[in-house]
Amino acid sequence: MLPRDTRVPGGIAILDLGTSTDSPGAVYFGEYRAPIVRTPDGWKAIVGIPLATEPGRQVVKLVTPSASDRDREIAFNVEPKAYATQNLTVEARKADPLPEDLKRIDAETERTERALATYTESRSPTWRWTVPVPGERSDSYGKRRVFNGLPRKPHSGMDIAAPTGTPIRNPAAGRVVETGDFFFNGNTVFVDHGQGVLTMYCHLSRIDVTSGDVVKEGDVLGLVGATGRVTGPHLHWGVSVNRAMVDPALLLEK
Numbered sequence: 001m002l003p004r005d006t007r008v009p010g011g012i013a014i015l016d017l018g019t020s021t022d023s024p025g026a027v028y029f030g031e032y033r034a035p036i037v038r039t040p041d042g043w044k045a046i047v048g049i050p051l052a053t054e055p056g057r058q059v060v061k062l063v064t065p066s067a068s069d070r071d072r073e074i075a076f077n078v079e080p081k082a083y084a085t086q087n088l089t090v091e092a093r094k095a096d097p098l099p100e101d102l103k104r105i106d107a108e109t110e111r112t113e114r115a116l117a118t119y120t121e122s123r124s125p126t127w128r129w130t131v132p133v134p135g136e137r138s139d140s141y142g143k144r145r146v147f148n149g150l151p152r153k154p155h156s157g158m159d160i161a162a163p164t165g166t167p168i169r170n171p172a173a174g175r176v177v178e179t180g181d182f183f184f185n186g187n188t189v190f191v192d193h194g195q196g197v198l199t200m201y202c203h204l205s206r207i208d209v210t211s212g213d214v215v216k217e218g219d220v221l222g223l224v225g226a227t228g229r230v231t232g233p234h235l236h237w238g239v240s241v242n243r244a245m246v247d248p249a250l251l252l253e254k
């Protein structure tokens with residue numbers, strides 16, 4: 001099973017590599033390497049499309065392993081998608097951080113980028129997952145966000161409402177690559193599923209894993225909470241594919 005092919009900003013494009021040889025090579029979307037998967041119809045690339053992508057023609061590059069087989073470009077079309085605006089009220093400092101918060105935020109942005117840049121070639125992700133927490137899923141992925149009247153980055157994940165203390169179950173096998181208490185995201189866990197597919201779990205009341213832990217599908221990563229920039233207890237779930245935070249709904253069974 002593959003994710004749902006949805007060629008919009010924040011979506012996923014499943015592209016046919018036109019080969020079924022044993023080693024098809026590496027696929028790049030911009031500078032980032034995308035995961036590939038072997039199917040009965042040959043190899044396919046699973047390409048994350050960043051929210052900021054302009055609609056229109058895009059290309060990935062297939063870098064082939066042998067000199068006799070030339071590198072190729074594979075084109076696809078990104079359709080426009082309009083995302084609504086959402087106004088939220090949070091603690092003043094979380095919308096408009098104090099000067100002393102900015103240093104912390106910069107350091108945490110760097111840690112986050114480093115975690116999401118993990119690329120483990122030897123691990124292959126699975127592609128259809130169970131939801132990490134039962135509960136009401138908001139459809140707020142991609143919404144432009146205004147906190148206390150201040151425009152901020154669009155929402156790049158799925159929010160699932162659940163009471164504080166609800167266990168968060170790892171949706172697919174992987175390895176924990178980073179955990180910590182972040183200014184905006186609160187207590188956070190990052191899991192590497194292989195080939196540039198990473199997930200993040202934010203606002204936890206408790207973290208139950210440490211960096212380096214190998215985690216199976218269904219293992220508890222921590223508990224739902226309301227830490228960081230929140231309006232109430234919920235799980236913020238982010239899914240990164242070739243460094244693009246895509247809509248997690250595209251990977252869920254239903």
Ligand SMILES: [Zn+2]
Pocket residue numbers: 155157158159235236237
């Ligand atoms: Zn969220």
